[in-house]
Amino acid sequence: MRLLLRANTHRRIDGGCREVAASPDTPGRERWLWQVRLLDAAHGPSYVPLPRAHRVTESLAPGVTLEVVAEPGTVSPTVEVVGLGAPSEVARERDEIVVLLACGGQVLVEDRHLLADEDALVLAGDDPLGVSVLSPPGSRSLVAVVRLRPADGRVMAWVP
Numbered sequence: 001m002r003l004l005l006r007a008n009t010h011r012r013i014d015g016g017c018r019e020v021a022a023s024p025d026t027p028g029r030e031r032w033l034w035q036v037r038l039l040d041a042a043h044g045p046s047y048v049p050l051p052r053a054h055r056v057t058e059s060l061a062p063g064v065t066l067e068v069v070a071e072p073g074t075v076s077p078t079v080e081v082v083g084l085g086a087p088s089e090v091a092r093e094r095d096e097i098v099v100l101l102a103c104g105g106q107v108l109v110e111d112r113h114l115l116a117d118e119d120a121l122v123l124a125g126d127d128p129l130g131v132s133v134l135s136p137p138g139s140r141s142l143v144a145v146v147r148l149r150p151a152d153g154r155v156m157a158w159v160p
Contacts, residue, residue, distance in 0.1 A: 007118035016043040105141030
């Protein structure tokens with residue numbers, strides 16, 4: 001599954017925080033597992049339902065921090081920010097969810113999805129297990145690669 005999430009659709013919550021993606025995506029629907037959020041300048045950590053949640057943060061640009069929070073023992077999150085000069089390949093395992101977040105410019109995914117700054121592409125399920133990412137000609141962009149892996153051996157699924 002591929003799901004393109006434009007920056008202008010990220011949900012504003014918690015007074016200065018934008019939710020890019022979460023599981024569940026509607027509060028109170030199912031058991032909380034993980035969230036990917038953008039924090040504005042001077043905004044501390046966002047609220048999470050579990051006090052022992054695993055939190056990973058990465059500064060993306062002046063005044064913007066990527067925050068990934070997950071339920072420990074169920075989801076293991078990692079974040080890597082990759083500079084795009086030459087085309088790169090992002091591979092993922094069948095049992096993980098990957099969120100690609102454009103930061104610092106545009107990112108072209110699979111030669112067909114053009115992500116503007118803070119747009120995201122969520123990859124889950126069987127298709128695709130690998131995508132190409134690159135900066136459009138004449139630019140040098142960054143992409144944040146958020147990996148959400150199962151910590152308990154189960155295959156992760158996400159239904160937005």
